Structure formats: C-alpha cells, structure tokens
Amino acid sequence: MQKHQRMPVTRSRSFRSSLYRAWDSDLAWNFRHSPVAILASITTVSIILLAVLAPWVAPQDAFDPGAVRLEDGFLEPMDRSPATGMLYVLGTDSQGRDLLSAILYGSRVSLLVGFAAVGFSMVLGVMLGLVAGFIGGRTDAVIMRIADVQLSFPAILIALLVFGVGRGLIPPSQHEEMAIAVLIVAIGLSHWAQYARTVRGSTMVEKGKEYVQAARVMGRPSFAIMREHVLPNVLGPVLVIATINLALAIIEEATLSYLGAGVPPTQPSLGTLIRVGQQFLFSGEWWILFFPSMALIVLALAINLLGDWLRDALNPRLK
Amino acid sequence: MIAYALRSVAQALLVLLAVALIAFSMFRFVGDPVANMMGQEASQADRRALAEQLGLNDPILVQFGRFIGDVAQGDFGISYRHGRKVSDLILERLPATVELAALSAILATVVGIVLGVYTAIRRGGLLAHIIMTTSLVGVSLPTFLIGIGLIYLFAVELRWLPSFGRGETVKIGWWTTGLLTPSGRASLIMPVVTLAFYQLTLIMRLVRAQMLETLRTDYVKFARARGLPESRIHFKHALRNTLIPVVTIAGLQFGSVVAFAIVTESVFQWPGLGALFVQAVQFVDIPVMATYLLFVALVFVVVNLIVDLLYVVLDPRLRAGRIRPVG
Numbered sequence: 001m002q003k004h005q006r007m008p009v010t011r012s013r014s015f016r017s018s019l020y021r022a023w024d025s026d027l028a029w030n031f032r033h034s035p036v037a038i039l040a041s042i043t044t045v046s047i048i049l050l051a052v053l054a055p056w057v058a059p060q061d062a063f064d065p066g067a068v069r070l071e072d073g074f075l076e077p078m079d080r081s082p083a084t085g086m087l088y089v090l091g092t093d094s095q096g097r098d099l100l101s102a103i104l105y106g107s108r109v110s111l112l113v114g115f116a117a118v119g120f121s122m123v124l125g126v127m128l129g130l131v132a133g134f135i136g137g138r139t140d141a142v143i144m145r146i147a148d149v150q151l152s153f154p155a156i157l158i159a160l161l162v163f164g165v166g167r168g169l170i171p172p173s174q175h176e177e178m179a180i181a182v183l184i185v186a187i188g189l190s191h192w193a194q195y196a197r198t199v200r201g202s203t204m205v206e207k208g209k210e211y212v213q214a215a216r217v218m219g220r221p222s223f224a225i226m227r228e229h230v231l232p233n234v235l236g237p238v239l240v241i242a243t244i245n246l247a248l249a250i251i252e253e254a255t256l257s258y259l260g261a262g263v264p265p266t267q268p269s270l271g272t273l274i275r276v277g278q279q280f281l282f283s284g285e286w287w288i289l290f291f292p293s294m295a296l297i298v299l300a301l302a303i304n305l306l307g308d309w310l311r312d313a314l315n316p317r318l319k
Numbered sequence: 320m321i322a323y324a325l326r327s328v329a330q331a332l333l334v335l336l337a338v339a340l341i342a343f344s345m346f347r348f349v350g351d352p353v354a355n356m357m358g359q360e361a362s363q364a365d366r367r368a369l370a371e372q373l374g375l376n377d378p379i380l381v382q383f384g385r386f387i388g389d390v391a392q393g394d395f396g397i398s399y400r401h402g403r404k405v406s407d408l409i410l411e412r413l414p415a416t417v418e419l420a421a422l423s424a425i426l427a428t429v430v431g432i433v434l435g436v437y438t439a440i441r442r443g444g445l446l447a448h449i450i451m452t453t454s455l456v457g458v459s460l461p462t463f464l465i466g467i468g469l470i471y472l473f474a475v476e477l478r479w480l481p482s483f484g485r486g487e488t489v490k491i492g493w494w495t496t497g498l499l500t501p502s503g504r505a506s507l508i509m510p511v512v513t514l515a516f517y518q519l520t521l522i523m524r525l526v527r528a529q530m531l532e533t534l535r536t537d538y539v540k541f542a543r544a545r546g547l548p549e550s551r552i553h554f555k556h557a558l559r560n561t562l563i564p565v566v567t568i569a570g571l572q573f574g575s576v577v578a579f580a581i582v583t584e585s586v587f588q589w590p591g592l593g594a595l596f597v598q599a600v601q602f603v604d605i606p607v608m609a610t611y612l613l614f615v616a617l618v619f620v621v622v623n624l625i626v627d628l629l630y631v632v633l634d635p636r637l638r639a640g641r642i643r644p645v646g
Contacts, residue, residue, distance in 0.1 A: 255463060
C-alpha cells in the first residue's frame, strides 16, 4: 500500500525559539498578568504533587490497617502519640489513623478518579462527536438525540444510576476492588455529551474546508481523515471543557462517596473521609470533618478558578 | 402553533419511551429477577414455573409492551429491599420531596431576582462585590459541604434548628405536611436553604447579566431623559424585560433541583424520594431505581413541555413558526 505523506508542518524550529514563542504568546501573557490564575495553578500543582508523592510524603500509610494504632484514636491536632511519640499534625480519626496521611492518600484517590473519568468521557465524547459531525445524517441524529436527553438529566443522577447498575452486574465479592473502576465509568458516562456537542459543531465547520476536500480527493478513507486531519483542529475547546470538568468530576466523586455510593472506607477518598467525619460532628471531634472538607474545598476551588481563567483567556469575544 | 405543540408533545413521548426502555432493561437484565424473588433454596422446577408465570420466556418486545402497560397503570413492581410495592413507597415519600423542592424554588427565585437586580444597579459597590464573590465561591462548593456547614453552625454550635428529619408532620388525606407544626417548619429551614443555594446564585447571575444589558438599551435611556424616577425605570421597565428568559431558564433548571435534592435529602436524612433513591443504589434495589428514573423523566418532560409551550405564548414571533426556540 502506498504510504501517504502528512501535510508538511514546520517542525524545524529550535527548542529555544519555541520556548520563547510559548512565553510570548497571548495565553502566557494573560497568565502572567492574572494573580488568580498564578495562585490557582500553584495550588493545583502542589496538591497534585503532594497526592502523587503521598507514599513518600505522608507520615503513615493510610491504607494499611497494620500501620494504624487503634489506641491513638481521637487525638487532637498537634497531639503526639502516647506510645510512639509520633506527631499528628491534623489529629487522628476514630481508628487512630493520622488525618494528614488520610487526606494525602484521599486526594490521591479523588484525583485519580477525577482525571480518569475526565479522560474517559473526553475520549468517548470526542469520538462520538467526530463521527456525528463528519458522517452526519441518521448517525448524527441518533447520537445527538441521546446527548440531548442525557444533558437534560443531572450528571449526579446518571452517575448514581450507572453506579447502581454496575454494582448489580458485578458479583458482590468483587465490589471493593471494582469500586474505583465503576466510579470512573459512572462519572465518565455522565459527562461525555458536552464534548460530543462541542466537537460535532466544530467538525461540521472543518468538514467543509479545503484541506478536508483535498484529503478526500487524495482518496484517504474517512476514518483517517477524521483522525489525522479533523481531530487536531477541533481539540482546542475540548481542553477547556476538560479543565472545567475536572473540578466537576472531583466534586462528583466526593458527592458519590459521601452518599455511600463510591469508594469503600478501606480506601477512603476525600468524600468518604467527610462522610465518616460527619458522624463525629456532634461529639466535638471537629477536626475529623474539618480538614478533609477544607482539602476538598481548596482543591475544587483552585481547579475551578483555573478552568474559568482558561475559558476567559481563550475566548476571543472577551479580548 | 398547533403543529409546533403537537411536535413538542410527540418529542416528549419519544423521550419517555426511551427512558422506559432503559428502565425495562434494568428490570430485566441487571441481576436475576427470579433469584431475587425466590431466595437460595428454591428448586429448579419452582424457578422455571415462576419464570413462566412472570412471562420471562416471552419475546422481549412482548415483555416490554407488558412493562409499559403495568407502568401506565401505576404498577412498578415490588422493592427487593423493603418487600413492599414501589408505588406505595414513592407515594409515601413524595410529599416530603415536593415540599422541599417547591419551597427552595420559590426562595431561589425571589431572593435570586432581588439580589440580581441589586448587584446590577449597584455595580461596583462594595456590597455587590461581596455578594458576587460569595456566589462564585458558593458555586464551586459541593452541596453537601454547604449543608454540613449549616448543620455545624445552627444545630451544633447555636442549637437553633434540628439537624435531621422532618419534625412533626400533619396528615391531610394521604399527603403529609411539615408546614403546620413549629418543629416541621424549623426542620424545613436548613434543607430548603441548602437546596436553594445553587439555584439562587444561578438566577442571580442571570438576572444581573440580563439587567446590565437592558439598562444599556435606548428605551431605558429615553425613560431617564424623560425624568422618570430611577426605581420606576429599574422595576417597571427594565426588570420586566429581563424576566422572560430568566423564568424559562429557571424552569429548565428544575432538573438540577431534583439532582441536588438527592444530596440535600441525604445530608439532612430527609425522608424524601432522593434519599430513597440513594439507598436503592447502595443496595442495588433495581425496581426502586428504575421507578425513580421514570418519575424524574416524567417530571422533566412535563416541565420542558410547559416551558416549550410557554415560549410560544410569551413570544409572538414564534407563532409564525419561523424561529425555533433555543434550549
């Protein structure tokens, strides 16, 4: 088979000049002049780093029941363990688990589910949107009708339904291991429609352009045109939606886990920690609830602000 | 006009049918209906007899038709967990949710419009800035955290309000209401505020944006030039023209009221439909889940239909049939 040549792209630019171009771009200028964006991205990056490095940074392995001392339960923040002298900066929960470690490991679960769910819904939505926009006709009508119906239902309702159905299909003995996977699919399935709509719109615009016609004339199959030529040109807005959806996915995961339809308490995410912490609200152990809530608020707020800034910065109408 | 209305109704029925198909598939294919009803020790012959009696051996289309027939008569099967008719469970919990959702919608609309107008008129003022910032922070917060915060402040620290349940309720026919007793009213406050919060910020931002746009129009300038008092311009001329899109979007947003009701009811252990649904998800109680899905779909479709038709009534341009409403 004859190998097709890609469209020539000027790739010979040196690394240094491309770095300079990136620094000099509108987006970077906008970023340097927005204290909110700088603060939000510093916060987001540090939380992600701390979460990824949790096994090395955290004082204790929060998922290992053997590492936790039951007699250290309900210690207040800045207390030391009477037995080992270990410092509990944020206190301990009812099981004697160091809260700081639990939060670090919990953000890890929250971020993992958030990123994976956004990735899943992005791939699914972009694929369906591309196909709908490019092929058109009945395929388009069916896909977009489903998207319309789904968009009018709240995401959390769909995620709960998918989660419940997933539990019904998986044997009970595997519920704990599969919980994170089911959660990712549930949250991912509740967000694909937005990507599909956006991508479909821009695909329909791109479809009429000359480079697509040229590729058609050259005899390239539709699938290859979609993947190699149209896809790179419709991805811009997708990344903005993905950033905003990341905050939504993290909040959704927290909400599901808070409702008891998420990860099991043996591998708590931030939502699970808040669910557990609420039990001690009336007995005065405020820190078990307070610190995980603060962690979730800061994380969600930082990513949200970043997404808002990105949307405004990339919106040509606001310039 | 009639063609447009008929098309809206047909579309609504199509959506309902699609959701019914999903609900039916859940009933039929998630888990084994026979095993769920008989328990472990039933014999193979008994199982086969029950499957025959339930009609599980009929063609799928026949089964789906029967399912639609049952649903149309209000028969949604029996809850796996409670062992009672799902229709009874739903009816029992409906008043709690309706009371909560209706009060929140009213609160969100009234306060949202007032704050929206205020922040638009006093643009750049200190209080308007504070309100806008608070709303931005509030939107990014998960609903359940707002609820927990309220519980901490008003139930744990101040001990003013009860933290869970509906309090005392009064029965009127099959309907139960918490509005007639002091403890019922006190129990409503925090859930209603929690549920209204998100809608409120949304409506407020919408009114503000619309209002700012309207204040720039020529007829407002002209009204000023004529020397009309500011309050008359703002409320009689400007607000009126901002309200049409606001009312429609608020109506379409009713869906998210249902969604946030799931969360709010769980936070406050409110004995409504949302809490029932969350328990059903935890215990894989398929009949309850499927029925709740159908119920929500029905509410959605009816609300959307009303909004669709209202558009035509409100906007005379649509009657010519040239423009299709967006949304």
